[in-house]
Amino acid sequence: MSTAPDVRPAPGPPATAADEFPAYVRAPTGDLLAVVTEATGEPLGLAAVLLRGAGWRPSSGPRRTQVTLARRLAGHGLDAVRFSYHGLAESGGAGEEVVRLDRPYTADAGAVVDWVADQGCRAVLIGNCFGARTALAYAAGPAAGDRVAGLALVVPPVFDYEVARRLDRRPLGHFARRARLGRLWAVLRDPARRRALRRTLRAFASVAGGKLRPGRGPAPASTGGAAPEWLSPRFVAHLRAVVDRRIPVLFVYGRDDPYGADFERARATALGPLLAEAGGLVEVTVVPGRVHGLTSVETQEAMIAAVEAWAASTFGRRA
Amino acid sequence: MTSRGGRRLARAARAERVDRGLGIREEVEFFGAPERLFGCRHLPMDGPAAGAPLAVVICPPVLADFGANYQREVRLARRLAAAGLPVQRFHPRGTGHSDGDRADLSFAALVDDCRAAVERLRETCGPAAVALVGSRLSALAAAVADGEGGSPLVMWDPVPSLRSYLRGGLRARAVHRVGKVGAAPEGPDDQRARTGYVDVLGIPVGPALLDAGDVPVLGEAVAGGPRPLLLVQFAPGELTPPYAAAAAAWRERAIDVTAAVCPCDESWWFIPDRRAPADAVLDTTAAWLAARAGMTAA
Numbered sequence: 262m263s264t265a266p267d268v269r270p271a272p273g274p275p276a277t278a279a280d281e282f283p284a285y286v287r288a289p290t291g292d293l294l295a296v297v298t299e300a301t302g303e304p305l306g307l308a309a310v311l312l313r314g315a316g317w318r319p320s321s322g323p324r325r326t327q328v329t330l331a332r333r334l335a336g337h338g339l340d341a342v343r344f345s346y347h348g349l350a351e352s353g354g355a356g357e358e359v360v361r362l363d364r365p366y367t368a369d370a371g372a373v374v375d376w377v378a379d380q381g382c383r384a385v386l387i388g389n390c391f392g393a394r395t396a397l398a399y400a401a402g403p404a405a406g407d408r409v410a411g412l413a414l415v416v417p418p419v420f421d422y423e424v425a426r427r428l429d430r431r432p433l434g435h436f437a438r439r440a441r442l443g444r445l446w447a448v449l450r451d452p453a454r455r456r457a458l459r460r461t462l463r464a465f466a467s468v469a470g471g472k473l474r475p476g477r478g479p480a481p482a483s484t485g486g487a488a489p490e491w492l493s494p495r496f497v498a499h500l501r502a503v504v505d506r507r508i509p510v511l512f513v514y515g516r517d518d519p520y521g522a523d524f525e526r527a528r529a530t531a532l533g534p535l536l537a538e539a540g541g542l543v544e545v546t547v548v549p550g551r552v553h554g555l556t557s558v559e560t561q562e563a564m565i566a567a568v569e570a571w572a573a574s575t576f577g578r579r580a
Numbered sequence: 581m582t583s584r585g586g587r588r589l590a591r592a593a594r595a596e597r598v599d600r601g602l603g604i605r606e607e608v609e610f611f612g613a614p615e616r617l618f619g620c621r622h623l624p625m626d627g628p629a630a631g632a633p634l635a636v637v638i639c640p641p642v643l644a645d646f647g648a649n650y651q652r653e654v655r656l657a658r659r660l661a662a663a664g665l666p667v668q669r670f671h672p673r674g675t676g677h678s679d680g681d682r683a684d685l686s687f688a689a690l691v692d693d694c695r696a697a698v699e700r701l702r703e704t705c706g707p708a709a710v711a712l713v714g715s716r717l718s719a720l721a722a723a724v725a726d727g728e729g730g731s732p733l734v735m736w737d738p739v740p741s742l743r744s745y746l747r748g749g750l751r752a753r754a755v756h757r758v759g760k761v762g763a764a765p766e767g768p769d770d771q772r773a774r775t776g777y778v779d780v781l782g783i784p785v786g787p788a789l790l791d792a793g794d795v796p797v798l799g800e801a802v803a804g805g806p807r808p809l810l811l812v813q814f815a816p817g818e819l820t821p822p823y824a825a826a827a828a829a830w831r832e833r834a835i836d837v838t839a840a841v842c843p844c845d846e847s848w849w850f851i852p853d854r855r856a857p858a859d860a861v862l863d864t865t866a867a868w869l870a871a872r873a874g875m876t877a878a
Contacts, residue, residue, distance in 0.1 A: 278616035278679040283595040283608040292597045294608060296618075296677050299591075318647035321676040324782040328677060350654060351608055351620050353597055556756060556782040558775075 268566050269573040271336030273302030280335060288372030290347035291354020295373060296320065298331040302338040307410055307576055308382040309334050310373050311343040312392030315360035319350035323389060324555045330387065330565050337573050340382060344373050359457070363421040363495065365395035371404050383410040385576065387568060390520075390553060393417035398495070401502035411575055412503060413511040413568045416520050416553045419527045420491040488531035491523075497531060504539045511571040512545045513564055515552035544571060598625060604661040607704075610677075612696050618677035619670040619700060622661035634732070634873035635666040635707035639694045639725070641716035642685060643749065643783050644849050646675055649715050649736070652858045656713070659866050664875055668701040672718070683777045683786035687742065687795045690718060694725035711869055714738070716848070717745055723801040730807040732872045734865055737814040737846070740822035742795040749780040752849035756781055781849065799826040804833030810868045811837060812861055814844035840864045 280299045285292045311327045313320055320343040321328045331341035346369050348356020374384045386409055388396035393414040400409040448454040488497075503510060514521030524545075528536060536543055546567040550560030594609035603625045610616040624632075638653050640646055657667040672693040673680030680689070698710050711732035714722030719738030726733065739745035750768055757765040768778045777784035802809060809830060813823055819839055827837045842860035 278610050278618070278677065281610065281677070282591040282593070283610070283618075284592065285595045285597050285608075294595065294597070297591075316647075317651045319650055319676060321671070322647055325676070325682060350650060351597075351606060353599060554782070558777070558779045558782060558784050561782060 268570045269337075269577060271302055271333065271569075271573070272338065272578075273300065273336040276301050276332040276335035280332075284376075286344065286372050286376045288347065288354075289368045290366070290372075291352055293344045293347060293353075293369060293372060294320075294351035295342050295344035295376070296331075298335050298341040298343075300338045300340050301335045303578065304340070305338040305576055305578070306382055307338075307385050308340040308342055308377040308380070309572070310370070310377060310384045310386050310396075311341060312366075312370060312386065312388035312396050313343075313346075314390035314392050317349065320345045324561055326389075326555060326561050326565060329561075330568060333565065333569050334572055337569070337577055339385065339572060339576070340377075340380075342373055342377060344369070360391055361421075362391060362394050362418060362493070365391070365398040367395060367399040367402060367404075370395050370399040374399065374405070374408050378408050384408055385411040385413070385572065387413040387415070388417070389415040390418065394496070397499045397503065400506075400508060401499035409503075409508055411509045411511075411572070413513065413571060415513045415564060415568070416515070416518055417496070417512070417524075418520050419493060419496050419523050419532075421493040421495060422491070489523075489526055492527045492531055497535070500532070501535055504535060504542060507542060509575050510539070510543045511568065511575075512543070513552060513567050514545070514547050515550045515560055515564075516547055517551040518553050520553055521547065546571070599658070600625070602658055602662045604658060606661075611700050615673055615679035617670050617673065617679070617693060617696060619668060619697065620657075621701070621704065622657040622667040622669070623705075624661055624664045624666070632664065632666050632705060632707045632873075633875070634709050634711055634869070635668070635701050635705055636660055636711045636713060636869060637694065637697045637701055637722075638667060638669045639690075639697070639712060639714040639718040639722040640669065640672065640675070641714075641718045642672060642675055642690065643717075643785065644752075644781055645716045646671075648846065648848055652861065653713075653715075655858065656862050656865060659862060660869060663866065663870055665869065665873060666701065666705045666707060668697050670697040670700075683784040684788055685786065686788035687717070687721060687792045689788075690721040691725045694718070694721050698725070711872060713865065713869075717742065720796065720798065720801045723803075724796065726803075728803040728805060730803075730805055732808045732810075732869065733802065734810045734812065734869065736812045736861065736865075737844075737848075738798055738811070738823075738826075740826070741797040742789075742792060744822075746785070746790065748849060749785065750778070753778070753780050798822060799829035802830055802833075802835060804835065806834055806836065808836045808872060809838070810865065811839045812864060813839070813841045814846045814861070816841065816843035838868060840868075 276298045280301060282297055284295050284297055286295050327343045331343055334341050345352040346366050347354030377384050386396035394417050396412055399405055400412050448458050514524055548563035548567055550557045552564050555561050594607050596607050598605045605623050605625050607621045609619055611619050638657060640653055641649050657669055660667050671678040673689050674682045674685040712722040712726055713734040715736035717739050719735035723733060772778050777786045813819055827839050830837045842864055844861055
């Protein structure tokens with residue numbers, strides 16, 4: 262695990278909007294608006310595909326970090342594509358009201374990777390939070406083939422259900438206080454809240470089941486003790502698949518990220534053997550602050566430097 | 581984009597999308613020089629874009645408001661285009677996909693960018709008149725950009741002044757840092773002395789905005805004379821005192837003010853991961869602009 266990435270000087274200058282152009286990428290979910298950054302350094306034949314987290318904001322963010330990262334990677338010889346998911350910003354299609362980690366937008370990711378492949382490039386997927394899980398799920402799937410050259414996963418949650426993770430953190434009294442008749446009536450009248458309640462109850466049953474029957478959690482650990490109940494079996498399976506394909510992976514968490522603490526807990530149990538087996542293929546970098554939300558400029562810089570350093574050392578031309 | 585073999589694609593100057601369901605087409609491009617702005621035009625699919633009775637430029641807010649308002653602006657643009665009005669959206673310099681450093685954002689640049697977007701719309705669509713829609717700080721910029729042009733002006737939840745806006749940002753910064761463990765959080769003055777900017781929830785605000793002294797307050801930002809103005813308040817209840825005072829000042833200067841309260845559950849500085857309800861804002865704005873164009877809103 263590293264904490265202070267040193268970025269190799271880029272052979273080319275950072276890109277500007279003059280090195281960029283917009284393009285619509287056709288996806289089964291709708292036409293996705295992409296902004297393409299052309300390499301300013303000697304081209305490596307790789308394109309960074311930037312996948313942002315969930316939310317209703319455009320592909321420049323979070324906090325414009327995707328713009329900064331794309332333009333800096335251009336200096337290292339990587340083209341870059343940032344795009345808005347279906348139903349968001351300038352993209353077409355209908356978006357979902359609720360974004361779920363167990364339903365990543367792999368069709369969107371696949372369409373952009375296909376587009377990149379049509380230009381003669383392999384993709385380096387760089388995802389943030391939900392985008393990281395989408396990148397991982399796509400890279401692990403059959404459609405990816407050999408089109409993915411690397412994966413940078415920035416604060417990926419290691420659970421599928423936020424509600425399940427919260428259930429595990431909060432005392433039962435918290436839920437008892439919320440179980441008022443008026444609230445229940447309001448939930449039952451609203452279809453979206455009814456669906457959310459069903460998910461909550463399923464998650465509650467899963468967590469309760471795991472507590473009653475320890476060892477039935479996902480991906481039983483061969484060493485290091487039982488896996489936490491909330492650890493996503495999909496996450497573990499996807500990581501296993503990309504390790505088997507020998508795809509280099511970078512994890513970036515912040516020192517203050519609850520998701521990072523979750524990752525460390527999973528690493529101490531079920532993920533440990535897998536990461537040990539992966540060896541140098543998987544790097545984990547922890548930067549100061551909280552990467553999820555990126556509400557500090559210094560943390561943004563540290564996150565970008567971590568990805569830039571990894572990309573330069575993994576894919577950059579050797580002197 | 582360049583493959584390892586060195587093949588470089590001919591890049592299209594703009595990307596286009598046709599939405600047959602809505603009956604619109606959208607053109608995305610970078611425009612302006614030397615610093616380039618990201619822009620998107622939303623156009624009626626069949627209607628003549630050239631010679632439309634009214635076209636609309638949406639001036640997006642900045643800092644944290646930029647993302648919070650984004651989807652509302654896209655929805656408004658698509659709705660107006662479906663009703664026959666060409667719409668130009670853009671990202672101001674230092675924001676979104678456009679050129680420029682975030683810490684260099686200034687009110688003067690924001691005004692210039694609003695004007696550049698109006699110019700771009702006129703170049704491409706040649707409308708008879710251009711209405712401006714501005715939110716928060718950009719509502720003041722839109723008003724200044726038009727000057728005495730007398731264009732229809734829509735202000736979504738405008739800030740009463742730059743000072744009050746920055747105060748709100750610094751309050752949000754302080755609240756955000758309350759729960760931090762470890763060393764006492766750095767104050768804004770110390771941070772500015774060390775870095776040259778104040779970090780407001782992950783956005784560097786530099787001296788160009790912090791020290792701007794030439795930004796008019798809300799009541800004075802709109803030039804006098806006969807012009808229609810729609811003021812939309814997002815908070816529920818009566819018009820807040822700053823808005824009521826501004827509306828009174830405008831009416832004294834012969835501005836035809838319509839004030840609307842469209843409760844929107846918008847917290848601005850703190851953006852939760854949800855789409856703020858906006859139907860009332862969109863309905864009110866689309867109907868008002870369509871009436872200015874002598875049309876019926878979709």
